[in-house]
Every structure is written in structure tokens, then in C-alpha cells.
Amino acid sequence: MTFPWMLLWEVSLTVTVIGSTLVTIFLLTLPSAFSNFPSHEITESDFTDDQKNDLERSGFAFYQKHKDEDGSLKIETSVQIVVLGDIGRSPRMQYHALSIAHNGGRVDLIGYVDPSIDINPEVKAHRMINIVPIPVFPFQPTSKMSFLLLAPLKIAFQIQALYHALGYRTKANKWMLVQNPPSIPTLFVAQIICFLRSTKLVVDWHNFGYSILALRLGPEHILVKISQWYEGYFAKSAAAHFAVTNAMCRVLKEKWNIDALPLHDRPANHLRPLTEDERVTFLKTRPELEGQPFDLHDRSWRLIVSSTSWTPDEDFSIMLDALVRYATIRKREKALPRIWAVITGKGPLQAYYKSKIQQYVQEGNLNDTIISTAWLSTADYARLLGSADLGISLHTSSSGVDLPMKVVDMFGTGLPVAGWGQFEAWPELVKEGENGRGFGSGEELCGILQELFVEKDKGRQLRRLKDGALRESERRWDDEWMPVAGHLFGFASATRS
Known part of the structure; x- marks a missing residue:
């Protein structure tokens, strides 16, 4: 065997060994899958003294009302709520989290946490809501050219951060509720994790990611066209969809044959008229x-x-x-x-x-x-x-x-x-x-x-x-949420209130 062929053989063998090792490690360290058996449980010891004193906001009052004779509360509904943005700037997703928690579900709320942007105090106080911060991409584009150059690096960074948060920093959940947009790379990562963990994916449509990208690049840009295809491809296989307007439901049906449930925004209880x-x-x-x-x-x-x-x-x-x-x-x-x-x-x-x-x-x-x-x-x-x-x-x-x-x-x-x-x-x-x-x-x-x-x-x-x-x-929000999202997640308002 001549020298070049020997070198090629050794390089190929090395690459194969490294590749197979990485694949083996990946397979051995896959996230655990969701299982209803045993159900998630919570006991009195899971609440701090401060949470016990703050009965309503912490969920301790709900626990006391619905606990079993042995002092445990079985959690039948668990949801990962994913916001690839500042949680404090996403009131609708915070309202989702509170509604799920108030009805006895467990929530992992995953997104950016900016110290200068307030998260709803009720969200932070509730024992059934776990806020999981993810790191922010450290560079910001200053022009259209820098946006195009940084975009691949930002997407790779976000894929790693999301995959780690959804697959390893949080337990397997029954449901995953994803805010869209941004759709890249959120929908791609969400589909992978939901497949690996036997989790049901729900997309909450606030707008279309490709239409927002078109504001920066123009509607005919090739990346806008790719974004539009990507958004429909990775969303339409989700288990369910919510949309903020009837008009959006119509467009989803016409464009991608997606049947979405209209879930209009309504105000939360802290927003009220003043004397x-x-x-x-x-x-x-x-x-x-x-x-x-x-x-x-x-x-x-x-x-x-x-x-x-x-x-x-x-x-x-x-x-x-x-x-x-x-x-x-x-x-x-x-x-x-x-x-x-x-x-x-x-x-x-x-x-x-x-x-x-x-x-x-x-x-x-x-x-x-x-x-x-x-x-x-x-x-x-x-x-x-x-x-x-x-x-x-x-x-x-x-x-x-x-x-x-x-x-x-x-x-x-x-x-x-x-x-x-x-x-x-x-x-x-x-x-x-x-x-x-x-x-x-x-x-x-x-x-x-x-x-x-x-x-x-x-x-x-x-x-x-x-x-x-x-x-x-x-x-109000709960009046709109319960018959749509509450019904989907398996809550019965008559017994879980």
C-alpha cells in the first residue's frame, strides 16, 4: 500500500472512531422520556415558610385543598413553556404559566431573564413555576451585513442553549408550549426534544417569524423564503396550535393546513380600573x-x-x-x-x-x-x-x-x-x-x-x-383560557380551581 493510501486509511479510521464515539455518547446521554408512572408529586416539605405564608400566590392554598390523605398532591399536567426571548416581555406566556399553575399543573418557564425587565411577581412567587434562564447570544448586529454574518453563529448558540435547557436542565414534561415567533431555531429544537422525550408539542402563534424577518430583509429575500418554508414544515406536525386571532387561524389553515384554536389575549387580574x-x-x-x-x-x-x-x-x-x-x-x-x-x-x-x-x-x-x-x-x-x-x-x-x-x-x-x-x-x-x-x-x-x-x-x-x-x-384571561387551553391540557374548572 502506497504512502498516500496509508495516510488516507489512517485519517478515515480516526474520523470513523471519533464519529462513532460521539454518536455512542449522544445515544447513551439522551434525555429521559416522559412517563405518567409515577406521577409527579408535591408535599408540604416542598414549600418554604415564606411560600406557606403567601397562600394564594405560592400555590400552597391549592395544595392544602387538593392534597391526598397521605399529604401528597399528584401533578397530572406538566408543561415546558418556551420563550426564545425575554420572559418579562412575554406577558401572554407568563399568563399561560399562571393559569396552568393555578389549576394544579407544574411549569418550567424557559427563556431569557433580563434583570432590568420585571417578571410578573405572581410568576416568581408560585411554587409550581420553575423559571429556567437560558444564556443570551453575546453579540448584536449593527447593520444588515453583520446581521447576515452573525445569524449562523447565533442560531448555533441558541440550538445548544435550548437543547441543553429542554433536555437536561428540566425534567421530562407531558406538554411543551412554544411561543412563535421566533421560529428559528425554536421549532426545530422543540420537535427534536418532543420526539426524544415523548412530549406533546403545542405552538402558540403570536405572529409569523418570516413576516418579521421580511421587515429587515425584504419579502423577496431568499432567507425570508426559506424561513417561511421552515416555519410551516416544523410547526404543522405539532399536537395542537393556538393563535391570537381568528384571522391568523384562517391564514394558518390556508397556508399550511394547520388547524389552530383561537385564543385571544385578555388582561390578567393585576390590570384593573382605578378610582x-x-x-x-x-x-x-x-x-x-x-x-x-x-x-x-x-x-x-x-x-x-x-x-x-x-x-x-x-x-x-x-x-x-x-x-x-x-x-x-x-x-x-x-x-x-x-x-x-x-x-x-x-x-x-x-x-x-x-x-x-x-x-x-x-x-x-x-x-x-x-x-x-x-x-x-x-x-x-x-x-x-x-x-x-x-x-x-x-x-x-x-x-x-x-x-x-x-x-x-x-x-x-x-x-x-x-x-x-x-x-x-x-x-x-x-x-x-x-x-x-x-x-x-x-x-x-x-x-x-x-x-x-x-x-x-x-x-x-x-x-x-x-x-x-x-x-x-x-x-378576563382565565375566561378565555380555560375552555381552550385548559380543556386541551386536561383541566376541569369545576374541580381544579
Whole structure:
């Protein structure tokens, strides 16, 4: 045998041995599969003293009510909830976790944990919810080119992090509930783990991942086309699907023959209307109003609130244009009240728009208008919404069939809404002239502000919208969740409450 062939033989043999060794290790260390026997159990010793004192939030009250004679509570339903994003920015998935836990199920809530973003205190307090943080990819793209270069590395990093968290850092569960988007690589990893662990996969459709990618790359980009194929291929074999709108259910059926159950967003219990005294008490704590000649009890000014992620699918320039127009009109129509606008949230375009606001202020284009940005705790955000006169939604919908949960939060506090309404699913949430108004430009939004805030109207239009929002606030998350998701996961509201 000649030298080159001997070398090739030795290299091939080495590669084969290493490859077979790795495959053997992989097979020997596969995650354990789910089994109903024995059922998961919890006893009194699993609760800390603090959790025993916090009966309702920790789940100890449920344990006491439903435990067996031997002091154990059998957990028949266990769910991994997967959020490839900040858990604190995913209220719907947190509500899923709380509903499952409140009905006696066990939850592993898996996602990013940003210390600066509050997770619902009830989620953190509940004994049946285990928060599993996953590491964040350490590099962020600064341009389209860097996005394309970093994307493969980020995907590989996320695959490893998700696989490890789902397969080894958490026990085998009966169900896996995945937030989509992001779909890459979440759906791929979820399918592998569900196959290996005999877990049933449920996809909760908030939007389409490929439509969001199209905002960055354009709808005809090859990666967008691949993303669209991938999303449908890895999702349609799931055991069940939820979607946030009826319109999204229709598109899923038409595009990928996926039968999804509509599960509309509804507010959680911490979002509620405030009394006038509660409203005034909260507003007195806001530093933005220090030194301002506002009488918090009269209505000579109006507070509007918008929550935004400061991303391209929420065009803040529309609201800024409306406020500049309003300030200009108010110079000649003094009957219009002053406006205080609070913009909550964090995101990549925040610094840009803050500089634009400062520029307009210096140029005198926002006279008698206060625009402030804020990042609030869960409780303070709920109180801010309950204290406002009008909520503003700038969500433009990349797919046309999703809905902004911020509007649901606003309705939860009885706050009427004006929002970008130029997409198909908007009427599923907002009834024009009943609980909100839709607009398609800054000029239209300015017109709405004038109509609702004009003094000669004596607030009749705004009160009508307020009454509609208060009626909407009566529709709560658990009322929507139990007959859809609760039924799927095997809960009976009559016995597990």
C-alpha cells in the first residue's frame, strides 16, 4: 500500500472512531422520556415558610385543598413553556404559566431573564413555576451585513442553549408550549426534544417569524423564503396550535393546513380600573410632573400613554407627528387641553427618537406638551394605564393578522385606545367608536386627539369610549383560557380551581 493510501486509511479510521464515539455518547446521554408512572408529586416539605405564608400566590392554598390523605398532591399536567426571548416581555406566556399553575399543573418557564425587565411577581412567587434562564447570544448586529454574518453563529448558540435547557436542565414534561415567533431555531429544537422525550408539542402563534424577518430583509429575500418554508414544515406536525386571532387561524389553515384554536389575549387580574383617588395618588409620585402647573383633579390636561418596543414595526414618528400638529393647532385653539405623553418600553430606536423629541422641543414645536419616556415595574405600568385618558398603539403588524397585547392591557384598566388600524385583525379587538378609534397617519391621529379632547364636546366622545373600554375590561384571561387551553391540557374548572 502506497504512502498516500496509508495516510488516507489512517485519517478515515480516526474520523470513523471519533464519529462513532460521539454518536455512542449522544445515544447513551439522551434525555429521559416522559412517563405518567409515577406521577409527579408535591408535599408540604416542598414549600418554604415564606411560600406557606403567601397562600394564594405560592400555590400552597391549592395544595392544602387538593392534597391526598397521605399529604401528597399528584401533578397530572406538566408543561415546558418556551420563550426564545425575554420572559418579562412575554406577558401572554407568563399568563399561560399562571393559569396552568393555578389549576394544579407544574411549569418550567424557559427563556431569557433580563434583570432590568420585571417578571410578573405572581410568576416568581408560585411554587409550581420553575423559571429556567437560558444564556443570551453575546453579540448584536449593527447593520444588515453583520446581521447576515452573525445569524449562523447565533442560531448555533441558541440550538445548544435550548437543547441543553429542554433536555437536561428540566425534567421530562407531558406538554411543551412554544411561543412563535421566533421560529428559528425554536421549532426545530422543540420537535427534536418532543420526539426524544415523548412530549406533546403545542405552538402558540403570536405572529409569523418570516413576516418579521421580511421587515429587515425584504419579502423577496431568499432567507425570508426559506424561513417561511421552515416555519410551516416544523410547526404543522405539532399536537395542537393556538393563535391570537381568528384571522391568523384562517391564514394558518390556508397556508399550511394547520388547524389552530383561537385564543385571544385578555388582561390578567393585576390590570384593573382605578378610582379617582387611586389615580391622583399614583400621579403624585411621577417625577415628570414635578413643577408642572397641573391640578390633578381637574381635566384641563390629558394624559396619553403608549407602550412600544422602539422597533421598525412600531413607527413612533406617527405619534410624534400627531403631537407636533396638535401643539401647532393648540396655539390658536386655546380650548384644547395640554397633553402629557408617556412612552414606556425599551428598544433599538429609543435613542434616535429621544433626540428627535429634544430637537422639536428646542425648535418650539412641542409647546405646552410634555413627552417623557419611562421603564416601569409591572405594578406601576398597570397604575399608569389606569391613570391615563387615552392609550396609543403604534403596532403596524408585519403579518396583518396579529394583535398588540398592549391594547388588551389598556382595556384591562378601562382605558380607551387609539391605534394604527390598517390591518385585517384590528376589528377583532377594537370596535370603532365603541372602545377605541383607528388611524392610518399622524394627521388622522391628531384629528382623533382633537375630537376626543375638545372642551366644547364636554368629553362626551371620550366618555363613550371609556364606557366601552370598561365593558371590555370585564373579559378576563382565565375566561378565555380555560375552555381552550385548559380543556386541551386536561383541566376541569369545576374541580381544579
